[in-house]
Amino acid sequence: xxxxxQHNHHVILSEAASLELGCNYSYGGTVNLFWYVQYxxxxxxxxxxxFSGDPLVKGIKGFEAEFIKSKFSFNLRKPSVQWSDTxxxxxxxxxxxxxxxxxxxxxxxxxxx
Amino acid sequence: xxxxxxxxxxxxxxxGQEVTLRCKPISGHDYLFWYRQTMxxxxxxxxxxxxxxxxxxxxxxxxRFSAKMPNASFxxxxxxxxxxxxxxVYFCASSTSLHGGMNEQFxxxxxxxxxx
Numbered sequence: 498x499x500x501x502x503q504h505n506h507h508v509i510l511s512e513a514a515s516l517e518l519g520c521n522y523s524y525g526g527t528v529n530l531f532w533y534v535q536y537x538x539x540x541x542x543x544x545x546x547x548f549s550g551d552p553l554v555k556g557i558k559g560f561e562a563e564f565i566k567s568k569f570s571f572n573l574r575k576p577s578v579q580w581s582d583t584x585x586x587x588x589x590x591x592x593x594x595x596x597x598x599x600x601x602x603x604x605x606x607x608x609x610x
Numbered sequence: 611x612x613x614x615x616x617x618x619x620x621x622x623x624x625x626g627q628e629v630t631l632r633c634k635p636i637s638g639h640d641y642l643f644w645y646r647q648t649m650x651x652x653x654x655x656x657x658x659x660x661x662x663x664x665x666x667x668x669x670x671x672x673x674r675f676s677a678k679m680p681n682a683s684f685x686x687x688x689x690x691x692x693x694x695x696x697x698x699v700y701f702c703a704s705s706t707s708l709h710g711g712m713n714e715q716f717x718x719x720x721x722x723x724x725x726x
Contacts, residue, residue, distance in 0.1 A: 528712075529709060529712040529713075531714060533717075539719070540701065540717045540718060540719045540720055541701065541703075541717040542717075543714050543716075546714050548709055548712075587653065591712045592712070593710065593712070595666060596641060596658065596660070596665070596666075596711040596712060597643055597655040597658050597666060598643075598645075598653075598655070598703075598715060599655075600652060600653040600654070601652075602652045603652060603653075
């Protein structure tokens with residue numbers, strides 16, 4: 498069965514610090530990869546996605562992610578975080594065998610002003 | 611477009627009562643998903659539909675849970691009888707069949723269910 502691992506459960510950063518959140522998945526076939534964000538009390542919103550092509554993808558609000566197929570990884574990055582980035586971040590994978598998202602356990606990011 | 615619409619937004623009920631959650635997907639989307647979010651288990655799929663047909667219900671916890679999609683614009687998730695361990699946020703999501711059905715999913719605001 499497919500699984501997604503997010504190794505950072507809770508990250509605390511100061512404003513302007515750089516961010517990198519790890520994500521690894523276990524499926525060996527064709528996958529599409531996503532990062533979703535959930536702001537406090539809100540629903541999930543798409544940050545960015547990877548389907549094919551350039552493994553470095555850019556999303557909204559200055560976020561980017563790099564797909565490294567050999568490492569089964571899709572890490573999320575942002576050069577300089579803001580207080581408004583405080584939220585929970587979910588990595589998710591979908592594969593050809595099952596059209597539903599498999600989510601990681603989430604990373605709670607707290608940005609201190 | 612109004613996005614995915616869910617109702618009610620909050621539901622508080624007593625153990626043993628029937629609960630019905632409702633979802634209206636984005637017009638033109640042919641995939642509909644029900645997910646549940648809890649502190650213990652995170653986000654997990656309950657069931658999904660393609661063209662109104664249930665495709666994978668392996669995530670439905672037990673017979674107390676049932677889901678229907680009578681038409682392309684409406685789905686329900688029913689819990690009967692409800693139990694305190696069903697307390698969670700239930701999200702509905704929809705997507706198109708682009709990219710082989712592995713397209714991004716759009717989520718509704720969720721229904722926060724509390725079973726006392």
